[in-house]
Structure formats: structure tokens, C-alpha cells
Amino acid sequence: MSDATDVLLPPLRIGSLTLTSRLILGTGGITNLEVLEQAVAASGTELVTVALRRVTDRGPGSLLDLLERTGVEVLPNTAGCATATEAVQLARLAREAFGTRRVKLEVIGDEHTLLPDVVETLDAAETLVDEGFEVFAYTNDDPVTALRLADLGCVAVMPLGSPIGSGMGIANPTNLAIIREQLEVPVVLDAGIGTASDAALAMEAGCDAVLLASAVTRAQDPPAMARAMRCAVEAGWLARRAGRIPRRRFAVASTTDVGRPQLGSASGTP
């Protein structure tokens, strides 16, 4: 019964990529490739991010082998880099290794919180765009930095909702909304999602897609959570387009029959 077969979200173009799914999956935190495969299938994703070291093993049964089998696009990321120099080096290696000029740029400013270093990120983005990369730039939720990244030519700007792996959800939806209004390239929520309502909220705030890893890979049932996230992303996308009712403190009746019912008129006898 509960199928949603006629949901037809318009395709999302990010650089040279066209996606019909608005959910991007990270592989960090995964401990079992079989479970990952099920989660990928359940999520409906067409794009999966992988840290470079993970994909160096390309043999049968490897992560890369699995992803190729599922037919998803692989987006190498520069996870673990702390400087622009490191990130640029790693991106170049990824390009060689995978024959793709797409890269998720991630430069961490603090090993404890894993928050991005926006100065190094901007530096690296500038270099990578110059070198012809399609840069998906992970950043914090600062609208001014987001606009700078877009102005540099990143194909997607990816603000966090809250710190990587925290599951704290969308700390500042207002910032996401401002980012969406000010940028022309796709905005992808990246990091912080804990559960389905977080993903829906990100889309309602105007994000074009959601990237998440731990929320699925570390859930008790990753494939079930992957499906939940898929539904949530669609729900949030649809809700934004459907034009929600305003919030108002005092109620407006949800029936037109407010006031005492006219029992007499309904039945003839009260």
C-alpha cells in the first residue's frame, strides 16, 4: 500500500552529474560491506562518498568492487586532511586513481570536533577549481563562506547541520535558508543528521540534497535507516514545494464547524 511510486523529483544537476535521488551516502563508520550494500540499495542513492584510503583496494569483495556492482557513482573525499596542501594532493591522487575530476573537499580544522577549516578549504577550493576539479565543498553553516565557495566555482556547497557524527541534527536552519537564497549552485546538507526528521528539515530549509554517513552506517539497522532517510528527503523536498501553512501561535480551526454544533439542523431533533 505504502508505495510512493509516482514521486518524481526533478533531476538535480551538480556539475557534470545528474541525480534523480537527493540522498548521498557516505561510507564512514561502516563495518560490514554486506550491510552497506543493502543500505545503498534501500537508500536509492546514486552517489556514494569514499575516503581515498578505503578505495585503494579494488579487488573482489572490496568496497570499491561493491560500489561498482551497485552502479552508484563514487565521489572520493579528502577526509582526514588538515591543510589545503594535503587536500589538494589527495584530490590529485583520487583523480588518478578513479579517473574522476569530482572531489568532495573536506579540510578539518580540529581533530576533536572535526569542524571544517574554512580558510584552508577556500584555499584548496581555489586551487582545485583552477585545476579543473568539480569541487563539492564541505563547510560550516556560515552564509558568507558558502557564497565565497560558490563564487570560486565549486559545483556544490555542503554546509554542516552540526558536527560530523554528532547526530545533533540541524543546529541553525536559518543559516541554511540564507545560504539557499544567496547561492545558485546546489546546496547539500553534509554532516550532523541523526534521524529522518533532521533530513526532512534540511530539505525544508532549502537544501537540494542531503549527505549522511553515520546516521545510517551506525544505526542499529542501517538498511532500514537508509530507507527512512530516502523517504524523509523526499518528504522534505515535497513539503517545501507544497507551500506549508504559516506558524501562528493561536489556533485557526481545522474544521469549518467551529462553534457549537447546530445539532438541530443536522438531525431535526436535538
Add this chain to the structure above:
Amino acid sequence: MSDATDVLLPPLRIGSLTLTSRLILGTGGITNLEVLEQAVAASGTELVTVALRRVTDRGPGSLLDLLERTGVEVLPNTAGCATATEAVQLARLAREAFGTRRVKLEVIGDEHTLLPDVVETLDAAETLVDEGFEVFAYTNDDPVTALRLADLGCVAVMPLGSPIGSGMGIANPTNLAIIREQLEVPVVLDAGIGTASDAALAMEAGCDAVLLASAVTRAQDPPAMARAMRCAVEAGWLARRAGRIPRRRFAVASTTDVGRPQLGSASGTP
């Protein structure tokens, strides 16, 4: 692409009713029956609430005619009643008119906020249960009142998220979670939903279903919002079962590659 055809939520039993959809639609606020019909279809709902006055017209083109055509169950409600006496009277009329002993009990304590009057609601519930009704009891989010309603024999307890028609979402998710833990009968979130993430959050808090009216009927595009809500309810239900990651203030890396990447080991040449 974005189908979710294999979402198979377990059926929900409320009294003598078995639902496979967890979304219940109210008709309050609707201005166009054609749009309502599309919204009902898009929502996947199997149960629609109707205020008694609305359904007295049973001719072709009436609301009732439409609902019969779509095949959904009709749940008459006592919207507009301010006392137990009125609500009981109206419920009896509804039973006669519709041949159903199901009733959504709604006794309003304040015409301005439309908040329920729990004392009158408890009184009416006791009478109606005694008279053999299956009572779906609209109430506030107080766990003690919810438990009393369940103890009286209501087949579903329906706490609000926030005032009817306010679109303020789930003001107090903790109360919903407490209610869910303490009751054995289904808990249905009723009132306050504004957008999809609200519906997902209600399900994540433990509700078994969501009832909403204005959020769909007064949205700019009711059928699109109906579909959004359907996806959101499924998303929230799945997410709760999937076992979300804990919230933690400080990040846990979403990749195992945290720390500086060992560029050399990945490629042989840095």
C-alpha cells in the same frame, strides 16, 4: 526511481479497524472537493475524519459521496463541542447517521485556542465507551490524562503537538515519548503539524500514526503536501525502528580515516 514500493509497515489496529497507512486526514479547512480527492489519493490514507455537519449532505458531489468513492473509512468527529453532553449527543447522532460506532471525541475548552477540555473529554469518553463506542480521544499532551483516557477504554489516544491549525509542530516531544511508553493502545498525534519534518518527528517520538488537516488542506498545493506527509510518516516510523545514533555534542568521525591521510601508503608516491 524514487519509489518506495517495498516499505511494508505492519498494519496498525485501532479498535476494530486495521490500517496499513499511518496517516489520517482531517477535512477541516478544505475549500475544494476536487483538491481534497487528489489529496486523499496522494496521502494514501485509509481513514478520514469529518465533522458531523459536513457529512449530512450525502448526495452526489457531496463530501461524503467523494469519500465513499475513494474507499476510505469515515471517522465522524465531535468538532465544535464544548461540553461532554454536547459531544455525547453528537456522537450518538453520528452513529445513527453513519452506522459506525467509531467516533473521534473532541471537546474544546476554549474557542480561541481550540485547546481540549480534558475534564469534559474524560467525562464524555467514559459515557461513550460505556455505550459501546470506539472512542478516538483528542487530548492535550499530558501523559497522566492520556493514561486516564486509555484506562477508560478509548481505542486510541490522540495528543496534540500544538494547537489545532497553528502549524507549530511538536511543542513537547518528551511528553509524546512518555505517553507512548505508558500506554498500550495506539497513540495518534493529532493537531499542530505544519510540515513534513513535524510528522516525522511525531513518529520518531513514538506515535503510531499522525492525524492532520490544515497542514494539507491549507497548504498551497494540498496533494503535494499530502504526499509529503505520507513519506514523512513512513520515514519517521522507519527511523524509530532502525535505531538512531545517539546525540553527542562532540563529533565522532564518520570515516575511519580520521587523522592525517597517509598519502604514501595509498599511492606509493606522495
Add this chain to the structure above:
Amino acid sequence: MSDATDVLLPPLRIGSLTLTSRLILGTGGITNLEVLEQAVAASGTELVTVALRRVTDRGPGSLLDLLERTGVEVLPNTAGCATATEAVQLARLAREAFGTRRVKLEVIGDEHTLLPDVVETLDAAETLVDEGFEVFAYTNDDPVTALRLADLGCVAVMPLGSPIGSGMGIANPTNLAIIREQLEVPVVLDAGIGTASDAALAMEAGCDAVLLASAVTRAQDPPAMARAMRCAVEAGWLARRAGRIPRRRFAVASTTDVGRPQLGSASGTP
């Protein structure tokens, strides 16, 4: 420097009582009477609630002795009662024992969450008001119940912010604001306060006073927290009267010098 000597809040009348302090202290959770004495002094309170059993010992060094010495009024409460009958009995005993017709009515509906039972509370309130008590009624944050309690003749209505001892703060400030608008008797926030900003928020939402126990008695430094709460209550009261700026998503400049500075005009030389 940091004195606030000219804060002159208008006196608050609750029944036959006139208070110049808007902070009421509970004694639950206290483990050391000396610390309590310091906390009472630091809080500036003029009214302290005590559970009946605690005050039966009236000898030197007892809680009651201490409170008499500090000159505060004692407000006996019916903590621990689960029915109207019990609460009424206990209130009568308190009247005999203390020669006061003031009573904080507290009827708990669930030993686990300590949430109030509004049906029993309403029953007990009716009886006690009839017997000439000045009833300070602890209740949940439901506006309709609050209005019923006021209509019964309670001298103060005391909604919770969140469950007793939870430290969760003000779960639903909107409800408090509605209660304040609809009642003429004083509204006292009771239960849930965790820290100073919670107390300020309760006052900003319109409460006339704040009652708290655990937040002070179980803080690491109860006298320091008592003083913090005193400042917070004054801050919140003042802020409400001072007329806060509206919330707006987009900024309005806080200086009139927005736009590029005209360096030349300021100095003669750019």
C-alpha cells in the same frame, strides 16, 4: 559595582500575601540545613514551601526553626499525595499544624514522572477553596486546566515548565503565555527550572513568579545558584516590561553606520 539596588519590582499579591521577591523556594532535595539557610538568604525569597512531614519537627535546629529564624513565610505543600482525598486531608493537617490557610496543592498522577493529576487536583482545589484555604495549585501547562483552577478560586495557578526535578526548563513557553493572558490571578512557574536562563524565560513568558527547589538545592553551590535565580527572575521581569525587540530572521543593523564608511568625511584624508 554590580549592585542592582534600585530594582524595585512592584509587590506581588497572592491571596492575603504580599511579596516583594518574585522567587519562591522549595526545600525538596536539601541535605544540609546550613546550606539551605545560606541559599534562602542569597535568594532574597520571602516564601518557602515545605512538605508536611519535614516540618513536624519544630525544635531547635529543625527546618522549621531555621525558616522561622530567617523570617520567611512557610507554604506547606501536599507533596506525595496521589488523590484529592489525600491532599485535602494533608492540607487540613497543615492548617492545624501551622496555623495557616495557605497550601500548595500538589496531586501527583504518576510516581515515575511526578506529573500532576489534573482531575484530582481540580477536585481537591474545589474542596479546599470551599473550606477557606488559599490554594496555590500546581498543575501542568494546559491553559484550559489553568483557567478552571482560577475559576474555582485558587489564589495562584502554578504550571510546570517541565517535570519536577528534570532541569529541562520551559518546554512550552507558548502555553505559559496563553495562561498568563487568560488568567487574572498570579501565575507562578513551578517545576522544571534547571538554570538561570530558564527562570528568566519563564518571567519573560509572563509568569509573575518562579518556584524552584532542585535547581538550587541540588546545584553544586546552592547559595550561588540561589543568587543566580534571584537575578534571573528580576532580569526576566524587567525584560518583559521593557518591551523587547521583535525577532526577525534578517538583520537590522545595530549601528546607523551600515554601508561603507566614508573615511574621507571622517578624517579629511582617506
Add this chain to the structure above:
Amino acid sequence: MSDATDVLLPPLRIGSLTLTSRLILGTGGITNLEVLEQAVAASGTELVTVALRRVTDRGPGSLLDLLERTGVEVLPNTAGCATATEAVQLARLAREAFGTRRVKLEVIGDEHTLLPDVVETLDAAETLVDEGFEVFAYTNDDPVTALRLADLGCVAVMPLGSPIGSGMGIANPTNLAIIREQLEVPVVLDAGIGTASDAALAMEAGCDAVLLASAVTRAQDPPAMARAMRCAVEAGWLARRAGRIPRRRFAVASTTDVGRPQLGSASGTP
């Protein structure tokens, strides 16, 4: 009664300045100098920020004249600058004009939201610190940027709560807490405060002081709001030191008399 005369917050050292008040006032938005003077007095502040253009008039009845009369320190700010170059120029002019090497550095990245441009801010901070300025750096709530500003030698780092003039309060208290843990220099909340509880919350999150302008200057009663903010800042500071109780979803009783009262033992006769 409601004096708080023995609140003795420890002095706060920011660069060469020692403050006993933790509240810093901005003058943006003020329309009446008499009201400003009352607000300054009511706030207890010892430091007031002024945009350069405003202070060029030093004659009798000018803003500067007023501030000198009240005895507060003046902190010139670079409000309105959009680049590091402009901000550095303006800071130099301020140094000449006021004979102070203190400057509040503010470089705006977007005239609409007035959010800071962290890249330009970092650039300007580096130059100004090199030139011997004591830089109070306005920034967003990103912990990594805050740490960079501290590492550059700023004497205070001043993260926003929400956009200037928005009155939205503290959007992300977690970020403030992380900033406080990672920095050794004072952290001053700057921008976004709407009402007293916001200021208290900022201090509870670990800020050493609060700077605000519109919340006071644009309140209906600026002096009353100034006093409210003073109390709130003290309340928040004290509450943090007092060691708040943990938040817990389920209640812990605030009296030791939980459970049915033993009426018999209290009175001899039930």
C-alpha cells in the same frame, strides 16, 4: 529587598582593560542621547562601543561628550567595513582620534544579513595585531575561526549568537561552549541578543561577557532593558559557576517526601 549588593563577580581582563561589569553596550540604534545616558547608567557597563563616524563630533552634547561624562571606556568599532583594508584604515583613524589602541574589528560580508566575513576579518586582525592594536574580533560562531583569531593575538574573540539586530538569541549554544573550551582569551557574545534570557544563556554557555546594542537601544524602554541585561548577565555568570543540575527526561522528586504521605505519623490521627 531585591538588591543584589553582594554580587562580586571577579574582574575580567581583556587586553589592558579590567572590567568589573560583564556587559558591554553598543550605541547603534540609539535615537536619543538622554535615553542612552540612562541606559548606560542602568546597565552598569564600563565599556561602550561606538562607530567611528558617530564620535567625530566631540563637542558638548555629542555622543562622545556624554560617554566621557559617564566615565565609561569607549571602544571604537569598524562597523560598516566590508574589507580588511577598509577596516585597518578605519582602525588607524580611530587610534588617532581617540588615543586608544583598542578596536572592535568588524568586517561585514553581506550588507543584507550583516554577517561577518571571516577571511577579511582574519586578514585585518593579523595586520592590526602586528601594528600593536588590541583587537576585539567580531566573528561568527565557528570554533575553528575563533581559535584562529585567538592564535593571531586578538585580546577577545566575539562570536555572534545570531545576526546583528535580529533578536534571535543564541542560535547555537554548543558552538559557544566549544569556543569557550578551546580559547584562553575572553569570549564575548556579540550580536543577536533579543531579551534577558538570551544574555543569561550566553553566559551559561561560557561567555565571559555580552555585548549588545539593539536589544537595549531599540527596546520600548531602553533603561529598563539595560538593567534587565545587567541582571541577566550576572545571573548567567553565577549559574555557570554554581554548577547546574543535569537535564534528565524523567523527573527526580524535588522533595524527599515522594510516595504517599504517612499521614498517621505526622499527626497521630489520620
